[in-house]
Amino acid sequence: MTDHISQAPALDDFETWANFFTSYKAFSHPAELHGGLCGRLAAGGRLKTEEWRSLACEQMGVAPDVAQGSDELATFLDTVYDVTLAAMQSSDLGFRPLLPDDEYTLDQRLQALSAWVRGFLEGMAVMASRELGEATGEVREVVEDMVSISQVAQGEEDSEEGEQQFNEIMEYVRVGALTVFTEFNPPVPPAETTLH
Template identity: 30%
Template sequence: MQDDITGWSQWNQKFSEIAELSSPSELHGLLTGIVCVTEAPTQEQWSLILSTLNVPTLDHDALQLLTEEAEDTAHALSEDDLDYIPMLPDDKNTLQDRVFGLADWCAGVVLGFGLASGHIRADERELIGHLQDVAAVEFEDSDDDEDGEESYQELYEFVRLIPTSLAVGRKRQPVLDSSLLKNIHERITEVDSDTDANIVNVFSPNRPS
């Protein structure tokens, strides 16, 4: 797995300073979990989604990268051709960093899927449980050996296919129809309605009969 193939270097550079998330890998997991359920969010929708997680506003380039990656990920998951690749530290990084990156990614998928779907179906619980197990994985110095490398590769190959399984058979919802931004959308609609009413009142004064 090379940085220039996965885009990890650029992804890490753009998103490594987000203190509200454990790592850029968690952000990619969040993105993945969301597009298992919804259409790929627009830049404006990403700004709203991240605001619900108290993530500071991202610059235009970061939002564009996030939006493009969501579109690519949604396409990869819909193809069901097993080509989906999580955005994780590659082999140039230590085994510990890769293990924790994988754990963060799993946590992100669980969070994104839960936020977007609003509930977990019975047939999805086992898959989500596997992700939660890996998200809680621990790493000790004694794990940093050849057996540890093999265990990591097995875990990686196992969990990277879970989003495909979660996405199969689902008809993706528009973002605003999902639970992801439903409350925000309803509040915006209420504000817009109040604003329209005020405008009508201003330009339609009561006239004596």
């Protein structure tokens, strides 16, 4: 993948993704695609440019010929890949699942969280189903908890207690994704500095 990070639009912003999905008449949830990519990366997978574009378009429901003819879509997908991998590798632990902000109802955010976790689990299973059986107890526990979270009940009314629970679950998912990433990905060596 080429380096698109410097020219990235706000790719951690759900609204940017939602507008992009709408403009391409995508029928899937943006959070699910982001979760799927994160699951693959966390399990140690790396995708070639064409492989990722094809996978993303398939999940979005965008015809391959539309994707091949759109520089805008190609740039978006390539940038998403690079930015997401960089966020997961970052030592500042600033990685966040792609979810709507609190202007959306709690129910909409729960649906998005559930979609993200489903995508994450699917992506992880595709890349490391055998390795997961040999993973540490901590990782297996995270995976089991995420399975439960992916089936979270919808129809939650906005309330202070609901908000607090949502934020706790979201933080657990965020840290859990990074835990899995740490398990399956060797640390990136720091850039070498030469002394003169």
